[in-house]
Amino acid sequence: MNIQDVILTRRAIRKYKTDAVSEEQIENMLKAGMYAPSANNKQPWCFIVVDDRAMLNKIMGVHPYSQMLKEAPLAIVVCADELIEPMTSYWIQDCSAAVQNILLSAHGMGLGTVWLGVNPREDRMRNVSELFELPSHVQPLAIIAVGHPDEVKEMPERFIKSRIHRNKWGK
Helix, strand or coil: CCHHHHHHHCCECCCECCCCCCHHHHHHHHHHHHCCCCHHHCCCEEEEEECCHHHHHHHHHHCCCCHHHHCCCEEEEEEEECCCCCCCCCHHHHHHHHHHHHHHHHHHCCCEEEEEECCCCHHHHHHHHHHCCCCCCEEEEEEEEEECECCCCCCCCCCCHHHCCCCCCCC
16 A cells, blocks of 8 residues: 555544564564654654553543443553653644554554544543553653454545635635
């Protein structure tokens, strides 16, 4: 699959087969995440790979939209270490780019994913921080459910020319 096809056909997958995700696939996704662009090349991201069934179940207790983790064999918690990037809040963009790279990498390998937002919801951030015992300088951004898809989603039309402006608004 070429990169344009990967981008256009990736969808949020919420139904998974119980087959394990291989260590090679996990490493490939994390490597893709670490190759995301970042402000001043600070690369503030850090990742928690969750494959323990008890921990996956606990995530469902702290994130209201994570019920697909009943079936998904893996989750990746994407966090930022503010000690790496102490001066600005660019970690949100940096880690979001890492999430997108992970989603695309997974899709390119035939895996399904869904991005579960944590930041900026203070209750979710607090609950995820407590669950994973994050130090105070590490901020959770998102959780990614990962697995072999057990559903197929069609590609909707999303290209909307009216949202494109050239040189200034409305032209």
